[in-house]
Amino acid sequence: MDEKPTQKPNVSSVLTLKDLAQYQDRSVVSREIIQKPTGTMTVFAFDKGEGLSEHTAPFDAAVYILEGEAEIRIDGKPYSVKEGEMIIMPAHKPHALRAVTRYKMLLVLIR
Numbered sequence: 001m002d003e004k005p006t007q008k009p010n011v012s013s014v015l016t017l018k019d020l021a022q023y024q025d026r027s028v029v030s031r032e033i034i035q036k037p038t039g040t041m042t043v044f045a046f047d048k049g050e051g052l053s054e055h056t057a058p059f060d061a062a063v064y065i066l067e068g069e070a071e072i073r074i075d076g077k078p079y080s081v082k083e084g085e086m087i088i089m090p091a092h093k094p095h096a097l098r099a100v101t102r103y104k105m106l107l108v109l110i111r
Contacts, residue, residue, distance in 0.1 A: 009033055018066040018104045021045040028052065039110045046070070046105075051098035061089045061109045068103025072096070 009015055020043040021031045028050050034041040039059070043066070054073070063072060064086040072079045075093045080100070089095045097105075 017043055017106055021104060023047055023102055023104075026050065037111065039108065042107045042109075044105050044107060046097070046099035046103050048099050048102050052096060054094050054096040056092055056094050057089070057109070058091055059109055059111050060091050061107060063087050063089065063097075064106045064108070066104040066106060069100040070103050070105065071098045071100055073098075 021029045023045045029045045030042050032042045065081050065083050067083045069082045072081050073096045081087050
């Protein structure tokens with residue numbers, strides 16, 4: 001996963017989320033917006049066909065699709081999630097993400 005070292009947005013800034021991470025060929029790009037002891041918010045940009053392999057997390061996570069379409073597998077079941085939709089990935093359940101088209105998402109992890 002490629003991450004560009006960039007400054008975090010100012011707390012009082014008005015943001016256009018899908019503009020915070022740019023697509024790169026054959027890559028997954030991420031930009032962390034907030035990192036607190038209680039959770040994180042990160043914007044991702046996935047090139048078509050790219051993804052994150054199956055893994056588990058100790059916390060619940062919400063994925064909101066900003067543009068495009070993703071296949072998100074949770075506990076072996078595939079879900080098609082499109083622009084304007086969200087899905088919650090429960091803690092301790094295996095999940096994986098794959099770009100059906102180029103897509104951008106906001107990941108909110110609650111600790």
